[in-house]
Amino acid sequence: xxxxxxxxxxxxxxxxxxxxxxxxxxxxxxxxxxxxxxxxxxxxxxxxxxxxxxxxxxxxxxxxxxxxxxxxxxxxxxxxxxxxxxxxxxxxxxxxxxxx
Amino acid sequence: xxxxxxxxxxxxxxxxxxxxxxxxxxxxxxxxxxxxxxxxxxxxxxxxxxxxxxxxxxxxxxxxxxxxxxxxxxxxxxxxxxxxxxxxxxxxxxxxxxxxxxxxxxxxxxxxxxxxxxxxxxxxxxxxxxxxxxxxxxxxxxxxxxx
Numbered sequence: 196x197x198x199x200x201x202x203x204x205x206x207x208x209x210x211x212x213x214x215x216x217x218x219x220x221x222x223x224x225x226x227x228x229x230x231x232x233x234x235x236x237x238x239x240x241x242x243x244x245x246x247x248x249x250x251x252x253x254x255x256x257x258x259x260x261x262x263x264x265x266x267x268x269x270x271x272x273x274x275x276x277x278x279x280x281x282x283x284x285x286x287x288x289x290x291x292x293x294x295x
Numbered sequence: 296x297x298x299x300x301x302x303x304x305x306x307x308x309x310x311x312x313x314x315x316x317x318x319x320x321x322x323x324x325x326x327x328x329x330x331x332x333x334x335x336x337x338x339x340x341x342x343x344x345x346x347x348x349x350x351x352x353x354x355x356x357x358x359x360x361x362x363x364x365x366x367x368x369x370x371x372x373x374x375x376x377x378x379x380x381x382x383x384x385x386x387x388x389x390x391x392x393x394x395x396x397x398x399x400x401x402x403x404x405x406x407x408x409x410x411x412x413x414x415x416x417x418x419x420x421x422x423x424x425x426x427x428x429x430x431x432x433x434x435x436x437x438x439x440x441x442x
Contacts, residue, residue: 208355229340242362243375245339251347251357252373 212250214280219248225266235265253281310336310344314384318346318361321388325395348395359391370394
């Protein structure tokens with residue numbers, strides 16, 4: 196018997212891409228370049244910022260607070276918004292269908 | 296007057312065919328053989344080329360990333376940890392090859408083997424032991440009576 200596709204849309208990759216687009220917009224609002232943000236986060240290169248904004252990686256938990264602050268956002272709201280993309284089921288269980 | 300055409304050094308923009316084939320060759324074993332891994336390319340906002348090695352479904356998260364900034368190749372993992380950097384792509388590719396997470400595949404094989412062995416023991420050996428125990432329980436009173 197043929198198995199159904201491994202994952203129904205929207206998949207993790209697609210959601211990470213949406214998170215990356217949102218992060219890019221927030222960075223633009225803060226008038227920071229990828230290099231500026233990387234420097235403020237203590238990263239040697241800005242390649243990881245690009246990796247995350249292109250949707251291939253997540254914002255690591257250990258620098259999530261700092262990332263939020265550098266974008267001028269409240270860390271809890273920032274983390275909660277990212278959870279919606281990174282762990283949608285967890286977000287649904289914690290916050291239900293509240294505003295995004 | 297003639298102009299000598301030098302091969303253009305890739306400092307910005309996408310990957311050259313040579314660079315891409317070096318990277319794909321380095322990750323060849325990781326990408327092939329049904330591992331579920333894939334690769335993709337992208338760019339930073341400055342137009343620097345990036346190569347992403349993606350893990351298997353469903354996450355397909357970046358496991359390793361090679362970027363080229365001003366002729367320098369940067370190797371990072373999916374958490375942004377800087378693993379290696381050099382101007383020589385072959386050298387970076389060598390480090391990238393060694394950095395590919397492979398323990399999961401070995402671990403899965405080992406666990407599968409262990410489960411198979413345990414299952415065999417459970418199905419074949421356990422009934423024999425139980426049978427032996429039952430026989431012993433039956434004969435012990437008789438043996439005790441003889442003694």
